[in-house]
Amino acid sequence: MSQALAHIVDDDEAIRDALTWLLRTRNVAARTWASAEEFLAGWQADFHGCIVLDIRMKEMSGLECFDALLERNNSMPVIFLTGHGDVPMAVSTLKKGAFDFLEKPFDDNALVDVVIRAMESDARKQASQETQATVTGRLAQLTPREQEVMQLVLAGKFNKVIADQLNISMRTVEVHRSRVFEKMGVRSAVELAQLLAPGRD
Amino acid sequence: MSQALAHIVDDDEAIRDALTWLLRTRNVAARTWASAEEFLAGWQADFHGCIVLDIRMKEMSGLECFDALLERNNSMPVIFLTGHGDVPMAVSTLKKGAFDFLEKPFDDNALVDVVIRAMESDARKQASQETQATVTGRLAQLTPREQEVMQLVLAGKFNKVIADQLNISMRTVEVHRSRVFEKMGVRSAVELAQLLAPGRD
DNA sequence: CCCGATATTGTGGTCATCCGCACTGTGGAA
DNA sequence: TTCCACAGTGCGGATGACCACAATATCGGG
Secondary structure, eight states: OOOEEEEEEOSOHHHHHHHHHHHHHTTOOEEEESSHHHHHHHOOTTOEEEEEEESSOSSSOHHHHHHHHHHTTOOSOEEEEESSOOHHHHHHHHHTTOSEEEESSOOHHHHHHHHHHHHHHHHHHHHHHHHHHHHHHHHHHSOHHHHHHHHHHHTTOOHHHHHHHHTSOHHHHHHHHHHHHHHHTOSSHHHHHHHHSSSOO | OOOEEEEEEOSOHHHHHHHHHHHHHTTOOEEEESSHHHHHHHOOTTOEEEEEEESSOSSSOHHHHHHHHHHTTOOSOEEEEESSOOHHHHHHHHHTTOSEEEESSOOHHHHHHHHHHHHHHHHHHHHHHHHHHHHHHHHHHSOHHHHHHHHHHHTTOOHHHHHHHHTSOHHHHHHHHHHHHHHHTOSSHHHHHHHHSSSOO
């Protein structure tokens, strides 16, 4: 997994260097990209940290870049920088999920604070997504029959009822049930319910 | 429970009348308030629908009114209207949870669409909050001892272990456990776990 | 053709759950 | 003082969950 980085996307080298220096003095690792196209080309799904995105750039704008990232299911928080902001633009980006929207000239410390909050937010999201991925992975290891039985167990049905419904014997249900618990890493139906309740698929 | 209303808060009577008419033609019930103070005085926790809030008003501004509503745990979505919007203001209100932020002059149909989406959003939130309130209410009906036993049941412990831990007999645990299921309206520990997993207290 | 994964079933037994019935004790409210 | 909610306890039985041991059967590869 790649390290958490603040990705600075701006076509002005002076700004890139200034921001990088600013963040480094606060112990925030940064990487710079000279254009939206370059960033999108280098972007990978396992990137973590946050993105500082200038809106007015040559060729592809920050807004277009943001839309492209949304389509790729980017998970990193995006902080917009703009010189001539207008309200509808700010509103629409925030409603689309941007983390913040700052107008130049901005306060150096304020930007760094926002970046740090964004990176903390991403770290939290990442942690919960990883546990979620573990659960999903374990679910994938279940055979079709086991998943079927699991659903009925979660519905609170007795083994006897499940057996009737699937036209199999109680003993077979017990075997599947046991394998489900084993593969999912739980030891009771209660734990299973708690594992699957917050964030179903 | 009160009906869903679009609450229009603006000190300009012409605007209030225009918005009311606009919404009525699209079958959205509206109620007007001539100032932030008046609205806050009349506001009740069981209001539902949405709030259309002008920012620049005599005496208390829309922003101050919004902050007051946040402190009262208002649940209705707030749509800001402003003549001379500035970006930081829009950003900060949206980050504080405002539903939208529109600049005058705005498109009539666009505003109505936003109001309708806001009211739909509130209806959904209200529905989930009501089921949550039901659960919380039932939890409140449990005696302290019953809550204690419930926690241990949810931790997946056997009645025997619970009995040891609370220094009581297994039979007593069974009685409490049974009462918990009865009061919470479930028939198994699995249902209980599912009821309490999404949104703990 | 043999192997592994999947699905299935039975026997017999242990442990846990759940429930009705009967009973004790305490502390606060009417 | 009487009534009631709350807490605690024992007995015995019915039912469900779980497990070790033991098997059969299908299917897709290697």
